[in-house]
Amino acid sequence: MRGASFPFALEMVCVESLDFDAILSRLGIAASKVRLITGTTWSREVAVTLSGRIRDRRVEICDDIDNSLAQHRALAGRDDRHPDTLILGVGGGRVLDFAKYHASQLGLPYLAVPTVISNDGIASPIAILRGDDGQMTSQPTTPPLATLIDRGVLERAPNEALVSGVGDVISNRAAVLDWDLAVARGQARPNALARIMSRSAVQNVLGAPPNLRDPVFFERYIDAIVLSGLAMYISGDSRPCSGAEHLIAHAINRDQPGRFAHGLLVGSIAPYVVWLHDPGDRSLWPLARTLGLHVDFMRYAVPTRDFTSLMCAARAIRGDRFTVLDTRDDAELEREYQRFLVAISARASRRGEQAGVPVHASG
Numbered sequence: 001m002r003g004a005s006f007p008f009a010l011e012m013v014c015v016e017s018l019d020f021d022a023i024l025s026r027l028g029i030a031a032s033k034v035r036l037i038t039g040t041t042w043s044r045e046v047a048v049t050l051s052g053r054i055r056d057r058r059v060e061i062c063d064d065i066d067n068s069l070a071q072h073r074a075l076a077g078r079d080d081r082h083p084d085t086l087i088l089g090v091g092g093g094r095v096l097d098f099a100k101y102h103a104s105q106l107g108l109p110y111l112a113v114p115t116v117i118s119n120d121g122i123a124s125p126i127a128i129l130r131g132d133d134g135q136m137t138s139q140p141t142t143p144p145l146a147t148l149i150d151r152g153v154l155e156r157a158p159n160e161a162l163v164s165g166v167g168d169v170i171s172n173r174a175a176v177l178d179w180d181l182a183v184a185r186g187q188a189r190p191n192a193l194a195r196i197m198s199r200s201a202v203q204n205v206l207g208a209p210p211n212l213r214d215p216v217f218f219e220r221y222i223d224a225i226v227l228s229g230l231a232m233y234i235s236g237d238s239r240p241c242s243g244a245e246h247l248i249a250h251a252i253n254r255d256q257p258g259r260f261a262h263g264l265l266v267g268s269i270a271p272y273v274v275w276l277h278d279p280g281d282r283s284l285w286p287l288a289r290t291l292g293l294h295v296d297f298m299r300y301a302v303p304t305r306d307f308t309s310l311m312c313a314a315r316a317i318r319g320d321r322f323t324v325l326d327t328r329d330d331a332e333l334e335r336e337y338q339r340f341l342v343a344i345s346a347r348a349s350r351r352g353e354q355a356g357v358p359v360h361a362s363g
């Protein structure tokens with residue numbers, strides 16, 4: 001029996017003692033040059049350590065990445081003379097998105113070394129880059145051939161990154177409900193494998209306290225992030241991991257670019273979207289509380305946005321994405337938002353938790 005070809009490897013490594021040649025030969029990559037794309041601070045330190053592990057290959061370090069299509073074009077202009085180049089991304093979401101897009105556009109092999117994980121992008125086929133008009137745009141890419149995970153590096157990332165990363169994973173629950181609804185209405189294509197992967201990712205993080213220093217949680221978290229990214233690769237779109245909660249988050253972010261982490265927003269909004277589908281489904285509530293996510297997400301919107309205008313803006317983000325927002329009128333959505341907040345704070349006070357005081361995850 002022949003297995004389906006699936007070119008993705010996940011390796012647990014220690015950057016300081018990495019056998020780079022062995023990894024390349026396992027992956028079948030023959031490159032005489034490495035373009036190492038990284039950030040300016042902590043990521044650069046890791047990148048410099050990593051470059052010390054690369055032997056007999058020319059290494060070009062490109063830092064100060066501004067995440068723009070223009071920067072990609074400028075860098076791509078240098079490439080005619082070096083077709084056998086490996087792209088190595090060392091950094092957080094922005095750096096890895098840029099490296100992934102850059103490698104995809106040039107048809108070059110790409111390896112990712114995350115120094116912080118704050119969303120499901122490390123293995124996804126999508127990159128968010130700044131377009132020529134200054135707006136962030138979502139670009140299709142090829143996922144990395146391999147993602148190298150150094151636990152010691154990731155443990156040093158700020159706790160907000162973990163909150164955001166787990167927030168992005170739990171948003172899958174809302175996204176899949178929206179996807180199911182769209183499929184039932186003939187507005188989207190089903191994909192059972194991608195659906196299972198997306199749902200499994202959520203189950204992975206719901207089952208253990210969110211602490212990167214706990215080896216059990218760490219493994220489950222990495223698996224969840226990878227499952228989410230690959231679910232999108234399998235389905236060929238972002239449906240498994242992006243529903244109404246992503247549309248609302250994008251609308252909030254568009255008014256104040258870069259102010260809030262993506263995963264923080266989508267994780268905060270997801271419990272409300274799940275409520276719209278099924279008020280009895282409270283599966284995300286305990287973890288949202290542990291993470292300190294503010295489920296009263298209107299607090300993130302600019303003061304000039306009322307609930308109705310935010311919902312209109314959310315629907316306009318992607319007119320072709322059918323979600324639960326398309327099945328309710330704005331007054332009903334706002335009524336449900338109020339009912340949802342009453343229900344979730346009633347549960348918190350029944351359990352003796354102080355409403356509005358986030359309990360941040362340790363680690």
Ligand SMILES: [Zn+2]
Binds near residue numbers: 119168241246262266
């Ligand atoms: Zn997301």
